[in-house]
Amino acid sequence: MLGKHSKLFFTVSICALIVSIVITTWGFPKIIKRQVQKNVQIDNSSVMFEKWRKLPMPLTFKVYIFNVTNPDEVIDGEKPKLAEIGPYVYKEYREKTILGYGENDTVQYMLKKSFVFDAQASGTLTENDELTVINLTYMGVLLTVNTMMPAIVGAVNEALGSFFGNLTYPFMQIKVKDLLFDGTYLNCDSESSALSLVCGTLRVKRPTTMRPSDDGKGYYFSMFDHWNTSIGPYEMVRGTENVNELGHIVSYKGKRTMKEWGDPYCGQINGSDASIFPPIDESNVPERLYNFEPDICRSLFVSLVGKRSIFNMTAYYYELPESALASKSANRDNKCFCKKNWSGSHDGCLLMGVLNLMPCQSAPAILSLPHFYLGSEEILEYIYDGVSPDSKKHKSFIYLDPVTGVVIKGAQRIQFNIELRNMPTVPQLEKVRTGIFPLLWFDESAEIPVSIQEELKHSHMLLSYVNTIRWVILVVAVAATIAGAIAVARSGVIPACAPHNSVSFLMHPAHAATLDINKH
Structure with a gap:
């Protein structure tokens, strides 16, 4: 009767060990990853969503x-x-x-x-x-003109006086x-053909650092x-x-x-x-x-x-x-x-x-x-x-x-x-x-900020608890399996634990009996 219970306990513990290994190596990590994903993904239901939408x-x-x-x-x-x-x-x-x-x-x-x-x-x-x-604007204009039409750099430089308010420097x-x-205001309201070229280029390819003035006669840099x-x-x-x-x-x-x-x-x-x-x-x-x-x-x-x-x-x-x-x-x-x-x-x-x-x-x-x-x-x-x-x-x-x-x-x-x-x-x-x-x-x-630091630390703590639990489950399953194996061995259910010689361990009991008769 004891042997029967030992075998059942051992079988159950083996099954539990297999399940715990699967849970520990695949189930828990998948659950954790899915939970993290739910919290950080860009979705109205996620913890991260509002923090992403508006920086706290x-x-x-x-x-x-x-x-x-x-x-x-x-x-x-x-x-x-x-x-x-x-x-x-x-x-x-x-x-x-x-x-x-x-x-x-x-x-x-x-x-x-x-x-x-x-x-x-x-x-x-x-x-x-x-x-x-x-x-930066003065040098930017001259460098750009010098690349496009170097022959008119001098003329453009003179025209920049009205562009910068009598400043060419x-x-x-x-x-x-x-x-x-x-x-700072840049004036494009001028009769100068050289300045018209500069301002025309700005209208076509305006740098992001320039915004048009309200009256449309110039730009602010x-x-x-x-x-x-x-x-x-x-x-x-x-x-x-x-x-x-x-x-x-x-x-x-x-x-x-x-x-x-x-x-x-x-x-x-x-x-x-x-x-x-x-x-x-x-x-x-x-x-x-x-x-x-x-x-x-x-x-x-x-x-x-x-x-x-x-x-x-x-x-x-x-x-x-x-x-x-x-x-x-x-x-x-x-x-x-x-x-x-x-x-x-x-x-x-x-x-x-x-x-x-x-x-x-x-x-x-x-x-x-x-x-x-x-x-x-x-x-x-x-x-x-x-x-x-x-x-x-x-x-x-x-x-x-x-x-x-x-x-x-x-x-x-x-x-x-x-x-x-x-x-x-x-x-x-x-x-x-x-x-x-x-x-x-x-x-x-x-x-x-400290508030979000505490949230992260709390999340890490919960995660460490979950990781501890999954390894505890595995350790318990291994311990139960070992205990079941020892119980089965002591009950004599496994032939290896019976008081027979090595030959009887390897051969069928009937064959072992025949060998004993032949010895007499």
Whole structure:
């Protein structure tokens, strides 16, 4: 009777072990993954949806401006001396307007940014501060004309006097608020044929930094006012069908590739809008995370550095690497971002750490990392004083929660520059040194507030409990199986445990009996 019960217990424990193995290795992970997907997918019922639609806290937008302390000497051929002034701090609010849902599990939306000056965080700095900076519009017009019709550069330079209000000079004094958001007026109401050419070109290919005046007789130039409007539409994967595709930008303004670079590889739209990423599969951690940036008409990537601890949580840490803005010789994948004749001494492919935005912005602005971090030494040699790259201050990075894909902390740091080029037909430029001249850089950063930190920690705690439970179930099943095996062995049901010799263990009992008779 005991043997019968032992066999039953052993059979049940074996079945329980098989079931627990299936549950532990397949069932629980699938349930957990599905529950995480329900919480992070872009759906009205998800925990993440409202946080994605309207950012629960403002980003911090800091601007640092390069004040030129020796403009007249630069005109005479000396190296620039710069003084970095900042940060001018703004609160950046983000909100999305959903336009609809499309095929292939996508959502279409517009992104609205709003910037509010933070006087307290800016300290003694105010938007009314007046600084001397490189005149990006002046140099942009002359560089563009020089590329199209170099013979008329001199005539255009003379006509720019009325365009800028009697100013033809590669530097300008300007209030911070006018440079960043309010704008400085550019007058197109003139009889000059050269100026008509410039203004006509602006009407056809107007940079995003220019907005038409209300009377239609001119434009206002500012660096960031176009960010104070809705941009898009974006089309993004919602992650309800495949959570690994969550956040992937499928198209922007109806375009699935960016034609500006004239190359399908460089025109790829990769990654997210940096507001959401898919959860990380610990067995297949991505080496790169891509972020699509409409203002530069391309995607940038950050590379995996490793696991880090932040706010008492474990996160994956990514940084923008040198290869992202590397020259063609260092990263051949970047060759299609090169454009000839953008520089007096280079073809756009030779300098590390810069990107010519002319194809994207219809203006010869040059993007780099702050203080030319990870850039060519040649760029740094052009500046006499005021530029000093520092990894801690100037790198771009992301800390990503592996469970939810939430950005725990991140910073995007970008600098805008323009070439100051020697032009013999322009009196103001006939002695200047040719080189890349910095205007300003911004630090767009965020970290999740304490309330969301606690939510994440609570989620991680629950997940750890679930993981503990599934291993406890497996351990109990293994223990029960071992106990059942021992009980069966002790009951004598298994022949191996009976007091017979090795031959009787291998052979049928009848055969064993025959052998015993033959011995007598």
